[in-house]
Amino acid sequence: MPETEQARALNTEKIPLKLIGAIVAVGSLAFIGILTETVMTVLFPALMREFHVDTATVQWITTIYLLAVAATMPISSFLKRRFRLKTIFLAAVALGLVGSLIMIVASVFPLMIVARIIQGIGSGIATPLMINIILEQSPRSKIGRLMGVGSLVITVAPAIGPTVGGAVTSVLPWRAIFVIAIPLMIIAAIIGCACIEQRTDTEAAYLDPIQLGSIIIALVGLVLALNQGGVAVSAAVSGGAALRSGIVAVVSLIIGLGSLMLFVVSSKRAFSPLLRLGVLRDPAVLLHAVAYTLLPLVAIGYGYVITNVAQLSLGVSAFVAGSLVLPGALIGAVCAPVGGWFYDKFGAVRPILIPLGIAIAGPVLMLVFSMHLTPALLAGFYFIFGFFYAIGNANVMTSGLSEVPHQLRPDGNAIFNTGLQFGGAAGTALFSTILAVAQAGAGEEGTSQFAHATAVGGAWTFATMIVICVIGWCCLATAFRIRARRSR
Known part of the structure:
Protein backbone atom coordinates (compact mmCIF):
# COMPACT_ATOMS: atom_id res chain seq x y z
CA MET A 1 0.00 0.00 0.00
CA PRO A 2 1.46 3.47 -0.91
CA GLU A 3 2.53 5.56 2.04
CA THR A 4 -0.18 8.21 1.59
CA GLU A 5 -2.92 5.57 1.37
CA GLN A 6 -1.54 3.82 4.45
CA ALA A 7 -1.55 7.10 6.38
CA ARG A 8 -5.12 7.78 5.24
CA ALA A 9 -6.18 4.30 6.35
CA LEU A 10 -4.59 4.82 9.76
CA ASN A 11 -6.34 8.17 10.22
CA THR A 12 -9.73 6.56 9.56
CA GLU A 13 -9.23 3.90 12.25
CA LYS A 14 -12.13 3.99 14.68
CA ILE A 15 -11.94 3.73 18.45
CA PRO A 16 -14.31 1.00 19.72
CA LEU A 17 -16.97 2.22 22.14
CA LYS A 18 -16.18 -0.63 24.53
CA LEU A 19 -12.55 0.54 24.67
CA ILE A 20 -13.71 4.04 25.63
CA GLY A 21 -15.97 2.55 28.31
CA ALA A 22 -13.14 0.42 29.69
CA ILE A 23 -10.80 3.43 29.86
CA VAL A 24 -13.45 5.52 31.63
CA ALA A 25 -14.30 2.73 34.10
CA VAL A 26 -10.74 1.87 35.08
CA GLY A 27 -9.64 5.49 34.95
CA SER A 28 -12.47 6.46 37.28
CA LEU A 29 -10.91 4.38 40.06
CA ALA A 30 -7.58 6.14 39.62
CA PHE A 31 -9.49 9.43 39.42
CA ILE A 32 -11.24 8.84 42.74
CA GLY A 33 -7.99 7.81 44.44
CA ILE A 34 -6.09 10.88 43.23
CA LEU A 35 -9.09 13.09 44.02
CA THR A 36 -9.13 11.96 47.65
CA GLU A 37 -5.35 12.40 47.81
CA THR A 38 -5.45 16.03 46.63
CA VAL A 39 -8.57 16.73 48.71
CA MET A 40 -6.67 15.67 51.82
CA THR A 41 -3.75 18.04 51.12
CA VAL A 42 -5.97 21.11 51.37
CA LEU A 43 -7.49 19.69 54.57
CA PHE A 44 -4.11 19.33 56.32
CA PRO A 45 -4.60 22.30 58.68
CA ALA A 46 -8.07 21.00 59.71
CA LEU A 47 -6.74 17.45 60.17
CA MET A 48 -3.83 18.76 62.24
CA ARG A 49 -6.30 20.37 64.62
CA GLU A 50 -8.71 17.40 64.75
CA PHE A 51 -6.10 14.70 65.32
CA HIS A 52 -3.55 16.88 67.20
CA VAL A 53 -0.61 16.16 64.87
CA ASP A 54 2.04 18.42 63.34
CA THR A 55 2.87 19.20 59.70
CA ALA A 56 5.49 16.46 59.38
CA THR A 57 3.01 13.85 60.69
CA VAL A 58 -0.15 14.87 58.85
CA GLN A 59 1.57 14.73 55.45
CA TRP A 60 1.73 10.93 55.86
CA ILE A 61 -1.96 10.92 54.88
CA THR A 62 -0.74 11.72 51.36
CA THR A 63 2.73 10.16 51.51
CA ILE A 64 1.52 6.74 52.69
CA TYR A 65 -1.14 6.68 49.97
CA LEU A 66 1.40 7.49 47.25
CA LEU A 67 3.83 5.02 48.77
CA ALA A 68 1.19 2.25 48.72
CA VAL A 69 0.47 3.09 45.08
CA ALA A 70 4.18 3.01 44.23
CA ALA A 71 4.70 -0.30 46.04
CA THR A 72 1.78 -1.85 44.13
CA MET A 73 2.80 -0.61 40.68
CA PRO A 74 5.69 -3.08 40.20
CA ILE A 75 3.34 -6.07 40.34
CA SER A 76 1.06 -4.68 37.59
CA SER A 77 3.01 -6.51 34.88
CA PHE A 78 2.69 -9.79 36.82
CA LEU A 79 -1.03 -9.22 37.43
CA LYS A 80 -1.68 -8.61 33.73
CA ARG A 81 0.16 -11.78 32.75
CA ARG A 82 -1.41 -13.93 35.48
CA PHE A 83 -5.04 -12.75 35.81
CA ARG A 84 -7.85 -11.63 33.54
CA LEU A 85 -8.31 -7.87 33.18
CA LYS A 86 -11.81 -7.93 34.62
CA THR A 87 -10.64 -9.82 37.72
CA ILE A 88 -7.88 -7.26 38.33
CA PHE A 89 -10.39 -4.43 37.89
CA LEU A 90 -12.88 -5.86 40.39
CA ALA A 91 -10.10 -6.36 42.95
CA ALA A 92 -9.22 -2.67 42.61
CA VAL A 93 -12.89 -1.73 43.10
CA ALA A 94 -13.14 -3.86 46.25
CA LEU A 95 -10.03 -2.29 47.77
CA GLY A 96 -11.30 1.21 46.99
CA LEU A 97 -14.65 0.49 48.65
CA VAL A 98 -13.08 -1.01 51.79
CA GLY A 99 -10.67 1.91 52.15
CA SER A 100 -13.47 4.48 51.78
CA LEU A 101 -15.63 2.73 54.38
CA ILE A 102 -12.75 2.79 56.88
CA MET A 103 -12.15 6.50 56.22
CA ILE A 104 -15.81 7.22 56.97
CA VAL A 105 -15.65 5.63 60.44
CA ALA A 106 -11.99 6.30 61.38
CA SER A 107 -11.70 8.17 64.67
CA VAL A 108 -7.93 7.96 65.23
CA PHE A 109 -5.04 8.94 62.97
CA PRO A 110 -3.42 5.46 62.65
CA LEU A 111 -6.71 4.00 61.34
CA MET A 112 -6.78 6.68 58.65
CA ILE A 113 -3.27 5.64 57.65
CA VAL A 114 -4.47 2.02 57.27
CA ALA A 115 -7.38 3.17 55.10
CA ARG A 116 -5.08 5.20 52.87
CA ILE A 117 -2.80 2.17 52.40
CA ILE A 118 -5.76 0.07 51.24
CA GLN A 119 -6.95 2.81 48.90
CA GLY A 120 -3.43 3.25 47.58
CA ILE A 121 -3.17 -0.44 46.69
CA GLY A 122 -6.45 -0.18 44.79
CA SER A 123 -5.29 2.85 42.81
CA GLY A 124 -1.90 1.21 42.25
CA ILE A 125 -3.71 -1.62 40.49
CA ALA A 126 -6.11 0.60 38.52
CA THR A 127 -3.75 3.16 36.97
CA PRO A 128 -1.37 0.77 35.13
CA LEU A 129 -4.36 -1.40 34.19
CA MET A 130 -5.85 1.56 32.29
CA ILE A 131 -2.53 2.25 30.52
CA ASN A 132 -2.11 -1.43 29.63
CA ILE A 133 -5.59 -1.49 28.09
CA ILE A 134 -4.79 1.61 26.03
CA LEU A 135 -1.41 0.27 24.85
CA GLU A 136 -2.80 -3.16 24.00
CA GLN A 137 -6.17 -2.33 22.45
CA SER A 138 -5.85 1.17 20.90
CA PRO A 139 -5.68 1.71 17.12
CA ARG A 140 -2.06 2.53 16.29
CA SER A 141 -2.79 5.98 14.86
CA LYS A 142 -4.83 7.02 17.92
CA ILE A 143 -2.51 5.91 20.71
CA GLY A 144 -1.24 9.42 21.49
CA ARG A 145 -4.75 10.79 21.78
CA LEU A 146 -5.98 7.91 23.93
CA MET A 147 -2.96 8.19 26.20
CA GLY A 148 -3.90 11.85 26.45
CA VAL A 149 -7.43 10.85 27.42
CA GLY A 150 -5.99 8.50 30.04
CA SER A 151 -3.88 11.36 31.32
CA LEU A 152 -7.01 13.55 31.37
CA VAL A 153 -8.87 11.03 33.51
CA ILE A 154 -6.19 10.99 36.19
CA THR A 155 -5.15 14.67 36.00
CA VAL A 156 -8.58 16.25 36.31
CA ALA A 157 -8.63 14.91 39.88
CA PRO A 158 -5.69 17.07 41.06
CA ALA A 159 -7.34 19.99 39.28
CA ILE A 160 -10.59 19.84 41.22
CA GLY A 161 -9.35 18.08 44.38
CA PRO A 162 -8.21 21.13 46.37
CA THR A 163 -11.37 23.04 45.42
CA VAL A 164 -13.56 20.11 46.42
CA GLY A 165 -11.67 19.83 49.69
CA GLY A 166 -12.12 23.50 50.46
CA ALA A 167 -15.81 23.41 49.53
CA VAL A 168 -16.45 20.32 51.65
CA THR A 169 -14.92 21.87 54.76
CA SER A 170 -17.13 24.92 54.21
CA VAL A 171 -20.48 23.08 54.10
CA LEU A 172 -19.98 19.41 55.03
CA PRO A 173 -17.77 17.19 57.21
CA TRP A 174 -14.68 16.08 55.30
CA ARG A 175 -15.78 12.43 55.55
CA ALA A 176 -18.60 13.20 53.10
CA ILE A 177 -16.01 12.95 50.30
CA PHE A 178 -15.70 9.21 50.91
CA VAL A 179 -19.46 8.75 51.22
CA ILE A 180 -19.83 10.27 47.74
CA ALA A 181 -16.98 8.12 46.37
CA ILE A 182 -18.74 4.82 47.14
CA PRO A 183 -21.63 5.09 44.61
CA LEU A 184 -19.20 6.44 41.99
CA MET A 185 -17.03 3.33 42.38
CA ILE A 186 -20.07 1.09 42.10
CA ILE A 187 -21.08 2.81 38.84
CA ALA A 188 -17.52 2.39 37.53
CA ALA A 189 -17.68 -1.33 38.42
CA ILE A 190 -20.88 -1.76 36.39
CA ILE A 191 -19.40 0.01 33.35
CA GLY A 192 -16.15 -1.94 33.62
CA CYS A 193 -17.88 -5.31 33.78
CA ALA A 194 -19.78 -4.43 30.59
CA CYS A 195 -16.87 -2.97 28.61
CA ILE A 196 -13.54 -4.56 29.62
CA GLU A 197 -12.48 -7.18 27.09
CA GLN A 198 -9.71 -9.77 27.25
CA ARG A 199 -7.55 -9.65 24.11
CA THR A 200 -4.59 -11.78 25.24
CA ASP A 201 -4.29 -15.07 27.07
CA THR A 202 -3.08 -15.26 30.66
CA GLU A 203 0.05 -17.22 31.54
CA ALA A 204 1.41 -19.09 34.55
CA ALA A 205 3.55 -16.20 35.82
CA TYR A 206 5.24 -16.65 39.19
CA LEU A 207 5.34 -14.00 41.91
CA LEU A 274 8.54 -9.40 38.78
CA LEU A 275 9.75 -6.63 36.48
CA ARG A 276 11.87 -7.22 33.40
CA LEU A 277 14.35 -4.43 34.07
CA GLY A 278 16.16 -5.04 30.80
CA VAL A 279 13.98 -2.32 29.24
CA LEU A 280 16.12 0.21 31.14
CA ARG A 281 19.30 -0.88 29.39
CA ASP A 282 18.26 1.46 26.59
CA PRO A 283 19.58 4.88 27.73
CA ALA A 284 16.73 6.70 25.94
CA VAL A 285 14.14 4.71 27.90
CA LEU A 286 16.08 5.18 31.14
CA LEU A 287 16.27 8.96 30.70
CA HIS A 288 12.54 9.12 29.95
CA ALA A 289 11.88 7.12 33.14
CA VAL A 290 14.08 9.43 35.23
CA ALA A 291 12.26 12.50 33.90
CA TYR A 292 8.89 10.83 34.48
CA THR A 293 9.90 10.33 38.12
CA LEU A 294 11.29 13.83 38.70
CA LEU A 295 8.67 16.02 37.01
CA PRO A 296 5.63 14.62 38.89
CA LEU A 297 7.63 15.18 42.09
CA VAL A 298 7.10 18.89 41.38
CA ALA A 299 3.58 18.63 39.98
CA ILE A 300 2.13 16.63 42.89
CA GLY A 301 4.00 18.66 45.50
CA TYR A 302 2.92 21.96 43.91
CA GLY A 303 -0.70 21.70 45.08
CA TYR A 304 0.43 20.93 48.61
CA VAL A 305 2.80 23.91 48.73
CA ILE A 306 0.40 26.47 47.25
CA THR A 307 -2.57 25.54 49.43
CA ASN A 308 -0.47 25.54 52.61
CA VAL A 309 1.38 28.77 51.80
CA ALA A 310 -1.95 30.42 51.00
CA GLN A 311 -3.50 29.36 54.31
CA LEU A 312 -0.53 29.59 56.67
CA SER A 313 1.24 32.61 55.16
CA LEU A 314 -1.47 34.64 53.43
CA GLY A 315 -4.25 33.68 55.86
CA VAL A 316 -6.93 32.72 53.31
CA SER A 317 -9.61 30.09 53.95
CA ALA A 318 -9.30 26.43 52.92
CA PHE A 319 -11.87 26.97 50.16
CA VAL A 320 -10.01 29.94 48.66
CA ALA A 321 -6.68 28.11 48.97
CA GLY A 322 -8.09 25.11 47.11
CA SER A 323 -9.57 27.36 44.42
CA LEU A 324 -6.16 28.86 43.63
CA VAL A 325 -4.92 25.72 41.89
CA LEU A 326 -8.19 25.05 40.04
CA PRO A 327 -7.74 27.22 36.90
CA GLY A 328 -4.24 26.03 36.04
CA ALA A 329 -4.76 22.40 36.94
CA LEU A 330 -8.18 22.11 35.28
CA ILE A 331 -7.19 23.75 31.98
CA GLY A 332 -4.01 21.72 31.96
CA ALA A 333 -5.90 18.48 32.55
CA VAL A 334 -8.44 19.24 29.82
CA CYS A 335 -5.62 20.04 27.39
CA ALA A 336 -3.77 16.75 28.03
CA PRO A 337 -5.49 15.08 25.01
CA VAL A 338 -4.36 18.06 22.92
CA GLY A 339 -0.80 17.16 23.85
CA GLY A 340 -1.53 13.61 22.67
CA TRP A 341 -2.84 14.97 19.36
CA PHE A 342 0.38 17.00 18.95
CA TYR A 343 2.34 13.78 19.60
CA ASP A 344 0.41 11.87 16.91
CA LYS A 345 0.91 14.72 14.42
CA PHE A 346 4.41 16.06 15.12
CA GLY A 347 6.22 13.25 16.96
CA ALA A 348 7.71 13.49 20.45
CA VAL A 349 10.39 16.19 20.53
CA ARG A 350 8.56 19.51 20.13
CA PRO A 351 5.32 18.50 21.92
CA ILE A 352 7.41 17.53 24.98
CA LEU A 353 10.39 19.88 25.22
CA ILE A 354 8.66 23.16 24.28
CA PRO A 355 5.75 23.07 26.77
CA LEU A 356 7.86 21.60 29.59
CA GLY A 357 10.46 24.32 29.03
CA ILE A 358 7.78 27.02 29.31
CA ALA A 359 6.31 25.33 32.41
CA ILE A 360 9.52 26.07 34.35
CA ALA A 361 8.55 29.76 34.23
CA GLY A 362 5.85 28.99 36.83
CA PRO A 363 8.14 28.16 39.78
CA VAL A 364 10.66 30.79 38.59
CA LEU A 365 8.03 33.51 38.96
CA MET A 366 6.95 32.01 42.29
CA LEU A 367 10.53 32.33 43.55
CA VAL A 368 10.99 35.88 42.26
CA PHE A 369 7.79 37.07 43.99
CA SER A 370 7.98 34.63 46.94
CA MET A 371 8.01 37.30 49.65
CA HIS A 372 5.33 39.42 47.97
CA LEU A 373 2.84 36.79 46.85
CA THR A 374 -0.91 37.35 46.77
CA PRO A 375 -3.65 34.78 46.12
CA ALA A 376 -4.02 36.14 42.57
CA LEU A 377 -0.29 35.77 41.86
CA LEU A 378 -0.28 32.22 43.25
CA ALA A 379 -3.16 31.28 40.96
CA GLY A 380 -1.62 32.99 37.91
CA PHE A 381 1.86 31.51 38.26
CA TYR A 382 0.43 28.06 38.90
CA PHE A 383 -1.71 28.44 35.76
CA ILE A 384 1.46 28.85 33.70
CA PHE A 385 3.00 25.72 35.17
CA GLY A 386 -0.15 23.55 35.17
CA PHE A 387 -1.15 24.31 31.59
CA PHE A 388 2.18 23.66 29.90
CA TYR A 389 3.21 20.81 32.21
CA ALA A 390 0.05 18.85 31.38
CA ILE A 391 0.52 19.25 27.62
CA GLY A 392 4.15 18.10 27.70
CA ASN A 393 4.17 15.47 30.44
CA ALA A 394 1.18 13.61 28.95
CA ASN A 395 3.54 12.43 26.18
CA VAL A 396 6.64 11.49 28.19
CA MET A 397 5.60 7.91 28.98
CA THR A 398 4.18 7.41 25.47
CA SER A 399 7.50 8.53 23.99
CA GLY A 400 9.55 6.38 26.38
CA LEU A 401 7.48 3.24 25.79
CA SER A 402 7.73 3.68 22.01
CA GLU A 403 11.32 2.44 22.35
CA VAL A 404 10.24 -0.69 24.26
CA PRO A 405 9.37 -3.97 22.43
CA HIS A 406 5.63 -4.67 22.45
CA GLN A 407 5.87 -7.77 24.63
CA LEU A 408 7.79 -5.81 27.29
CA ARG A 409 5.50 -2.78 27.41
CA PRO A 410 3.58 -3.96 30.51
CA ASP A 411 6.94 -4.00 32.31
CA GLY A 412 7.82 -0.57 30.97
CA ASN A 413 4.39 0.67 32.00
CA ALA A 414 4.91 -0.67 35.53
CA ILE A 415 8.36 0.93 35.79
CA PHE A 416 7.15 4.33 34.59
CA ASN A 417 4.11 4.33 36.85
CA THR A 418 6.17 3.21 39.84
CA GLY A 419 8.53 6.10 39.20
CA LEU A 420 5.59 8.48 38.88
CA GLN A 421 4.09 7.49 42.22
CA PHE A 422 7.43 7.29 44.02
CA GLY A 423 8.23 10.78 42.76
CA GLY A 424 4.90 12.01 44.08
CA ALA A 425 5.49 10.45 47.49
CA ALA A 426 9.03 11.80 47.65
CA GLY A 427 7.86 15.24 46.51
CA THR A 428 5.23 15.55 49.22
CA ALA A 429 7.73 14.40 51.86
CA LEU A 430 10.47 16.70 50.55
CA PHE A 431 8.38 19.85 50.27
CA SER A 432 6.57 19.34 53.58
CA THR A 433 10.00 18.89 55.18
CA ILE A 434 11.29 22.15 53.68
CA LEU A 435 8.24 23.99 55.02
CA ALA A 436 8.58 22.32 58.43
CA VAL A 437 12.26 23.31 58.66
CA ALA A 438 11.42 26.90 57.81
CA GLN A 439 8.58 26.96 60.36
CA ALA A 440 10.67 25.43 63.16
CA GLY A 441 10.97 27.79 66.10
CA ALA A 442 8.70 30.40 64.45
CA GLY A 443 5.99 30.33 67.10
CA GLU A 444 2.35 29.35 66.84
CA GLU A 445 0.24 29.14 63.69
CA GLY A 446 -1.54 32.44 63.02
CA THR A 447 1.26 34.71 64.22
CA SER A 448 3.08 37.08 61.84
CA GLN A 449 6.37 35.32 62.61
CA PHE A 450 4.92 31.95 61.60
CA ALA A 451 3.43 33.44 58.42
CA HIS A 452 6.81 34.94 57.45
CA ALA A 453 8.57 31.63 58.14
CA THR A 454 6.07 29.85 55.89
CA ALA A 455 6.74 32.37 53.10
CA VAL A 456 10.48 31.73 53.46
CA GLY A 457 9.84 27.98 53.30
CA GLY A 458 7.81 28.57 50.16
CA ALA A 459 10.75 30.38 48.56
CA TRP A 460 13.09 27.49 49.38
CA THR A 461 10.55 25.08 47.93
CA PHE A 462 10.13 27.01 44.66
CA ALA A 463 13.92 27.11 44.20
CA THR A 464 14.04 23.34 44.69
CA MET A 465 11.27 22.89 42.13
CA ILE A 466 13.22 24.88 39.53
CA VAL A 467 16.29 22.65 39.95
CA ILE A 468 14.21 19.47 39.63
CA CYS A 469 12.39 20.75 36.51
CA VAL A 470 15.66 21.71 34.79
CA ILE A 471 17.19 18.29 35.50
CA GLY A 472 14.08 16.52 34.13
CA TRP A 473 14.06 18.67 30.99
CA CYS A 474 17.76 17.99 30.36
CA CYS A 475 17.16 14.23 30.71
CA LEU A 476 14.50 14.37 27.99
CA ALA A 477 16.62 16.54 25.69
CA THR A 478 19.49 14.06 26.03
CA ALA A 479 17.16 11.12 25.31
CA PHE A 480 16.00 12.78 22.08
CA ARG A 481 19.60 13.41 21.01
CA ILE A 482 20.34 9.69 21.51
CA ARG A 483 17.27 8.79 19.49
CA ALA A 484 18.25 11.22 16.71
CA ARG A 485 21.72 9.66 16.42
CA ARG A 486 20.17 6.21 15.95
CA SER A 487 17.99 7.37 13.08
CA ARG A 488 20.94 8.77 11.07
Missing part, protein backbone atom coordinates in the same frame (compact mmCIF):
# COMPACT_ATOMS: atom_id res chain seq x y z
CA ASP A 208 8.72 -14.22 43.63
CA PRO A 209 8.24 -13.21 47.30
CA ILE A 210 11.88 -12.08 47.56
CA GLN A 211 11.49 -9.68 44.65
CA LEU A 212 8.12 -8.41 45.89
CA GLY A 213 9.34 -7.91 49.45
CA SER A 214 12.59 -6.25 48.41
CA ILE A 215 10.96 -3.65 46.13
CA ILE A 216 8.32 -2.77 48.75
CA ILE A 217 10.95 -2.44 51.49
CA ALA A 218 13.14 -0.38 49.14
CA LEU A 219 10.38 2.11 48.36
CA VAL A 220 9.23 2.37 51.98
CA GLY A 221 12.80 2.72 53.24
CA LEU A 222 13.76 5.47 50.82
CA VAL A 223 10.66 7.60 51.47
CA LEU A 224 10.88 7.01 55.23
CA ALA A 225 14.52 8.10 55.13
CA LEU A 226 13.55 11.32 53.39
CA ASN A 227 10.67 11.95 55.79
CA GLN A 228 12.55 11.20 59.00
CA GLY A 229 15.60 13.07 57.77
CA GLY A 230 13.39 16.12 57.41
CA VAL A 231 11.92 15.60 60.87
CA ALA A 232 15.44 15.37 62.30
CA VAL A 233 16.58 18.54 60.56
CA SER A 234 13.44 20.37 61.64
CA ALA A 235 13.91 19.28 65.26
CA ALA A 236 17.59 20.26 65.22
CA VAL A 237 16.75 23.72 63.86
CA SER A 238 14.10 24.29 66.55
CA GLY A 239 16.36 22.98 69.33
CA GLY A 240 14.41 19.75 69.86
CA ALA A 241 15.51 16.13 70.07
CA ALA A 242 16.73 15.05 66.64
CA LEU A 243 18.78 11.93 67.46
CA ARG A 244 15.98 9.38 67.19
CA SER A 245 14.67 10.69 63.87
CA GLY A 246 18.20 10.94 62.53
CA ILE A 247 18.95 7.32 63.40
CA VAL A 248 15.68 6.16 61.79
CA ALA A 249 16.54 8.16 58.65
CA VAL A 250 20.02 6.65 58.30
CA VAL A 251 18.85 3.08 59.01
CA SER A 252 15.93 3.49 56.57
CA LEU A 253 18.24 4.78 53.86
CA ILE A 254 20.64 1.85 54.28
CA ILE A 255 17.80 -0.69 54.27
CA GLY A 256 16.12 1.01 51.31
CA LEU A 257 19.23 1.08 49.15
CA GLY A 258 20.19 -2.48 50.17
CA SER A 259 16.71 -3.78 49.31
CA LEU A 260 16.80 -1.99 45.96
CA MET A 261 20.11 -3.67 45.12
CA LEU A 262 18.66 -7.05 46.18
CA PHE A 263 15.67 -6.49 43.90
CA VAL A 264 17.88 -5.68 40.91
CA VAL A 265 20.12 -8.71 41.47
CA SER A 266 17.23 -11.13 42.05
CA SER A 267 15.40 -9.80 38.97
CA LYS A 268 18.42 -10.51 36.77
CA ARG A 269 18.63 -14.11 38.00
CA ALA A 270 14.91 -14.93 38.12
CA PHE A 271 13.24 -17.17 35.55
CA SER A 272 10.02 -15.10 35.81
CA PRO A 273 11.06 -11.67 37.12
